[in-house]
Amino acid sequence: MTRASSFMLFACLLPSALAQNIAPDALVKSVTQDVVAIVKQDQDIQAGNQKKAVALVEEKVLPHFNFSRMTALAMGPNWRKATPEQQQQLIEQFRTLLVRTYASALSAYRNQTIEFRPLRPGAAAADDVTVRSEVRQPGGEPVSIDYSMEKSAGGWKVYDVAVGGVSLVTTYRDTFTNEVRASGIDGLIKSLADKNRQLAAKAG
Amino acid sequence: MTRTLRLGLAAIAAIALAGCTTMRSPDPRDPWEGVNRATFEFNDGLDRAVMKPLAEGYRFVTPEPARAAVTNFFSNLADPWIALNQLMQGKVRLAIDDFARFVWNSTIGLGGLIDVASDMGLPKHNEDFGQTLAVWGVDFGPYFVLPLLGPSSVRDATGTAVGAFAYLPWQIPKWADFNHRVTWQWSLSGLDIVQARAGLLDASNLLEEAALDRYAFVRNAYFQRRRFLIHDGDPPPLPADKQSGVLPAVAQQPGASLAEPVPAAASPDQPVRAGQEAEAEAVPPTQTESASTSRIELAAEGRTEPTTEVAPPAMPAVELVDPKVPANYPAVLAADSPRAHAAR
Numbered sequence: 280m281t282r283a284s285s286f287m288l289f290a291c292l293l294p295s296a297l298a299q300n301i302a303p304d305a306l307v308k309s310v311t312q313d314v315v316a317i318v319k320q321d322q323d324i325q326a327g328n329q330k331k332a333v334a335l336v337e338e339k340v341l342p343h344f345n346f347s348r349m350t351a352l353a354m355g356p357n358w359r360k361a362t363p364e365q366q367q368q369l370i371e372q373f374r375t376l377l378v379r380t381y382a383s384a385l386s387a388y389r390n391q392t393i394e395f396r397p398l399r400p401g402a403a404a405a406d407d408v409t410v411r412s413e414v415r416q417p418g419g420e421p422v423s424i425d426y427s428m429e430k431s432a433g434g435w436k437v438y439d440v441a442v443g444g445v446s447l448v449t450t451y452r453d454t455f456t457n458e459v460r461a462s463g464i465d466g467l468i469k470s471l472a473d474k475n476r477q478l479a480a481k482a483g
Numbered sequence: 484m485t486r487t488l489r490l491g492l493a494a495i496a497a498i499a500l501a502g503c504t505t506m507r508s509p510d511p512r513d514p515w516e517g518v519n520r521a522t523f524e525f526n527d528g529l530d531r532a533v534m535k536p537l538a539e540g541y542r543f544v545t546p547e548p549a550r551a552a553v554t555n556f557f558s559n560l561a562d563p564w565i566a567l568n569q570l571m572q573g574k575v576r577l578a579i580d581d582f583a584r585f586v587w588n589s590t591i592g593l594g595g596l597i598d599v600a601s602d603m604g605l606p607k608h609n610e611d612f613g614q615t616l617a618v619w620g621v622d623f624g625p626y627f628v629l630p631l632l633g634p635s636s637v638r639d640a641t642g643t644a645v646g647a648f649a650y651l652p653w654q655i656p657k658w659a660d661f662n663h664r665v666t667w668q669w670s671l672s673g674l675d676i677v678q679a680r681a682g683l684l685d686a687s688n689l690l691e692e693a694a695l696d697r698y699a700f701v702r703n704a705y706f707q708r709r710r711f712l713i714h715d716g717d718p719p720p721l722p723a724d725k726q727s728g729v730l731p732a733v734a735q736q737p738g739a740s741l742a743e744p745v746p747a748a749a750s751p752d753q754p755v756r757a758g759q760e761a762e763a764e765a766v767p768p769t770q771t772e773s774a775s776t777s778r779i780e781l782a783a784e785g786r787t788e789p790t791t792e793v794a795p796p797a798m799p800a801v802e803l804v805d806p807k808v809p810a811n812y813p814a815v816l817a818a819d820s821p822r823a824h825a826a827r
Contacts, residue, residue, distance in 0.1 A: 380693040387685035420607035423716055444711020444718070445704045453510070453699040470695050478692055 303428045303435040306343065307410045308395055314339050318388050325386060329482035332382035340381065345429065345436035346374045352439065353451040357459045365464050372471035377447070379478050391416045393424075406430035513626040513702060522628040523698050529631070530680075535687070538680035552596040554682060557652065557675045558607065559588045559595025564649035568610040572618040580605050609712055613642025617713040626702060634705040 301309070317335060318324050324332045350370045351358045361369065396411040410426040427439040427446075439448045458467040513519060542550070566581035584600035584607070592599040601607060616638050617623075624637030635643065648654070652675050656667035694700035710718050 376693070380689060383689055383692055384685075387689070415601070415606075420609050441707075443708060444716065445707045449707060450700055450703045451695075453703045454694070454696045457696060457699055474695060 301434065303408050303426075303430075304395055304398055304410045306435050307412070307426050307428075307437075310339060310343055311393065311412075314385070315388070318385050325388070327383075327386045329379070329382060329386075332385050333378055335385070336378050336382050341374075341378065343435070343437055345431065345438045346370050346377075348429070348436075348438040349373065349377075349448055352448045353455050354459075355452050355456060357456065357464065361464050365468065368468045369464075369471070372468060372475060373451075375475045376471060376478075379475070379482075408435075510626075510702070512623070512706065515625060515627065519626060519628040519702075520698050522630055523633075523701070526628070526631065526633055527697075534676070534680050535684070537677050538684055541677050542681045542684065550678065550681065553674065553678045555588070555592070555598045556595045557678065558598070559585060559592070560651040560655075562588070562607075563651070564646065565608055565610045567649070568612060568615045569608070571612075571615045572610070577608065581608055581610075611639075611642055612645045613639035613709070614713050616642055617709075623706075623709070626705070634701055636709075639709065 314335065317339075321331065321335075324335065347366075347370050350366070350373045353373065354361070354369065358366070392415045394413045394415065396413060398408055398410065407427070407429045410428060412424045412426075413421045414424060415421045422443050423441075425441040426437045427441070428435045428437050439446050441447070455467060458470050462469075510516065545553075562581050562585040566578045566585065569575075569578035569581055584605045587600045587603060587605070588595045588598055598607070613636075621638050624639075627635050627637055627640055629635045629640055629643075632643070650672075652671035653668050656664045656671065661667050690697060690700065
């Protein structure tokens with residue numbers, strides 16, 4: 280076993296309070312392992328229990344995301360036109376939507392395998408990296424999942440996820456821009472809130 | 484057939500006219516948004532009424548291993564065309580790999596039912612003639628939602644039409660001159676469509692949940708997905724895009740279009756050829772375990788880590804936009820309809 284790999288192993292064992300010391304790829308890997316281990320053992324989540332899945336995401340995944348940055352990126356130029364209160368509401372609603380979607384994705388879990396690809400050269404010194412992983416599934420081409428991460432005081436935080444080359448933030452940007460143009464920032468907040476209410480009602 | 488088709492077209496035209504009045508934000512890449520939205524709605528209605536229920540029924544009555552075998556079977560029939568597209572894009576090594584996939588899977592993989600090649604270090608690739616055209620320098624062209632088939636562009640629709648001639652579930656019964664040829668063609672193609680839709684059920688349900696405006700969501704995802712595929716999974720960073728990691732979130736200028744790269748800036752759509760093969764080969768070698776043994780492989784600098792079971796906690800929603808899925812069907816209808824055969 281090499282030095283680097285023993286470090287990774289060690290890093291995975293650290294409590295998340297020390298998250299800031301963990302390399303971004305090791306962090307993504309350990310969180311992924313944690314979450315998957317739990318989902319694999321939890322019949323309720325596999326059967327589509329939304330509440331449990333949401334709780335899992337909030338506990339394990341949420342702390343490693345920078346939702347204000349995500350929301351700002353998805354808003355684009357409109358972000359600066361929003362008042363601080365509006366910004367807070369946008370972050371709140373967007374986070375709720377993403378957590379719920381993420382939770383549903385968990386219940387769709389089958390027996391996939393995931394590989395992590397090496398960081399790009401020079402990434403170690405940067406404070407903004409992309410952690411690239413590849414999901415292999417029987418009967419399909421591998422799907423890439425890339426995490427854009429930035430270094431912050433509280434450790435590395437994810438600010439975008441791209442699945443198969445499609446970035447979450449970029450995909451929402453068109454919609455957000457349209458909504459703001461049509462009905463203003465408050466209109467967008469309302470749309471997001473309506474959507475969340477609708478999903479919550481469906482989940483029961 | 485023609486009658487239904489004509490009815491369908493009339494319906495599309497009617498909705499299209501209605502759609503024009505509700506045009507939203509103009510996206511320079513989508514000059515036909517009114518018509519496209521109408522087609523999108525039409526496809527969506529058809530999907531809800533027919534395709535999704537069929538796919539759900541299929542998933543309900545078939546056991547998981549059988550579905551995997553069916554998926555593998557059709558995936559295998561697509562590999563020769565994928566290999567040919569690799570070749571046309573100048574990727575000789577990958578062309579050989581993909582052809583080898585076809586050979587192994589067709590023989591020891593029992594006619595394609597088992598994807599043995601993936602376990603042999605020959606992963607599945609995603610190529611089509613639209614991507615080949617892009618590599619040859621053809622621009623994306625206006626966004627174009629095809630009836631029945633979904634998101635496309637003028638370039639990609641052309642690719643789809645060409646690809647239809649290489650769509651083996653349709654062509655093999657024809658070349659082999661089977662008895663009941665037409666029945667075979669429709670049964671095989673039909674099964675392929677249903678199994679492909681079934682594979683997307685989770686993703687489309689997710690999309691339903693995640694999107695505020697599904698049309699804009701799918702359109703944007705399609706642009707990103709195609710660009711990603713054309714560059715074989717390693718697109719160059721977009722100028723002024725957050726992907727480049729240059730711009731901190733708040734530092735964006737109000738006017739500096741955070742907006743998508745305009746299509747006119749066709750350059751990001753053209754792949755950089757150098758290093759493409761190298762990139763493809765840089766992908767860590769496939770593991771040799773069976774699919775049931777999950778393991779994680781950390782390919783850091785060629786070293787591997789001990790294994791753990793792991794799954795993707797991210798959203799596969801984009802898969803819905805994967806052009807591979809519906810790519811061949813419509814063109815099959817257009818280019819080589821059963822009626823054309825009957826007439827012969």
